Amino acid sequence: MYWQDFALREAVCLTRNMLQPSHRVWEKRGFNVDGLCGDNCRWQSGTNKQTRDLMKSTSLTQLISNICSGTYSQSELLQFINLAQKISLSYLKFQELLGKRISGERVEAEGELDDLAIDCIAELFGTDGNGNFPQLKKYYELKIAELPEVNDAEVLVLTRRLIIRKTKQELSRIFRERDPEGAKIVRNIKVAVRSCEKLRVFRDMGKEFVFYTNGGNFHEANWNGELIAHLRKDKPPIPEDILHTRFLDIYSPNDSVSTSIKKLLEFIYGLDGFQNCLPMEAIIKLMRSIKFEAFRERLLTEETEATPLDHLESKEIESYIGVVMQDIWDKIQSQYIDTGKLEETKADIYSKALRDVLYDLIQKKDNSSYFRNLKYYLPELSQREYRQQERSVFEYLAKVAKREFRKHLKELL
């Protein structure tokens, strides 16, 4: 019997020495690492099962140890995913409690947060194909190694930190995808604060606020009397409509977002009747609305203002009017003046009026009419006289002119 015991102990020692360094982290802490050597190690597998049965009922630390070493049961995996999802969900609910809108448009906000929480943590459970979770393993082993001793409370704290960090990352990604413009404004605000010595950020009730220091030393943003006085916390926050109107006064579309934010906060600093700080979300809302208005105005302006290209195009079109009118004049000369059907003065008036018809055409004048064009040069002309004396020749020439003009425009196209 003695040699058998000896051989068994030898085998255990040998196996322990073969364990990977990462497994020793757990072993040093007094947790069961048996069963990590594969199926060949029958003795260890048996011990592992016994030990796990003893410990799994209470120990979060043992649960994490099993998850990291890949020796978890299905029940343990479910328990850990449940814990991780509930931590993420609690964080999302905490953020909603602070007034942040996390859930979207779905009617069942509760179910949406449940799904969002699982989406946020899913990536942590990426496996290596053998049921191991490399990300979890790396995180816990590094963190556990830093602690002198480890208990359930500390493991829960480490788990909370991991899950919340991941949830924040994923939330940021999800919101960036959901609202790229908003994410860009947030980034710009942060850049503005970093690059301007007179802007500072502080957190209160889970919200981020930005304020103008005016050169004051509020680097640590401690809640001391000086800072409270500087922020004018005894005064009401600036109402949204006043903020919007005042910002419109100082906003210039040529300013960068950083400059606009600096101008805005400097301006608020000067308003003694209100708090000297703005919540980040208010700045985002304001910037978004102003940028939207500026964009809309630009679109409207673009519709009426001609570009240099438009100008060139107009010049070219006008030159065709000259070409067409020369042809028309030749026609008038040969068919009407030379034959005595039309006096030269009347022919000249027709020519001028026809030129106007073509101009009306390129200027898209809806109220253009042959009668009005001719009447401009013959102010005494009545509708009746026009119909009886002018209409047939003038409108025939107008149709010819338009047809010729259309031909030239087709060439231009």
Next chain:
Amino acid sequence: MLLQEKNNKHNLQARLLSLIIAAHTMTNLSRTTRNCPGSMQLELLCLEEGLNDEDRKRSQMHLQQCGDCRQTSKELDTFYAILTQEMRRTINNSSFDFTKRISSDKVQSGHLICEPLPQMNNGHGQAFRTKLNIDVPRETDDEKIDAVSFRSLKKHSLVIRFMTDSVSSKLILALWSLDTDDFHGWVLHIPGVSESVRFNSAGLAKIPQVNLERLDDKVIYLGFDMVPSPNESRLQKIIKSMVS
């Protein structure tokens, strides 16, 4: 006269300099004497476990003096209060579904729809008749438990979701109901299959592995046996709700 003015100016500068040095020293002193506990210590305080008496008292004393730590502690406390509450709620379908999705193909899962049979209620509790639904092997990752169809169940019906656990040769059960999401003290009895089994507050329990077909069209009993909770720390409450 000029010399006196110059001396006065020097004195003033010296006094200003000494004041600046004193202020700087005071700031450093206040930082070192403030001696804020680490964030881990604040969290352990919120979990009501993991700190010895001395550390706990010291941290509590510190919170009375330090606004920053008080604020951090307040936020952590709110978070853990929400978490404790959430952990008492039944495991949700997203988590159950996700666990199935990342598990090996050997894991079998499904659910039992349990419709009430009031005429058969007895000493074991309320009677329900089961209808077995075994999940087919998944084709895509997008398949999810159909929570909507769960919501269209008959009044007072229950769902017992299940999943096999080959390591412990057990069947994991998770209760789901429209009427409640706290199953603390609920006891399940499946005649001929298992002894009475108690669910934890998250609605999780385990029974020995059985042939799943034996669970179909079966009368089961769900009773209620509330065991008064001892005075537990927040950490113990969380862990207790977690493990089955």
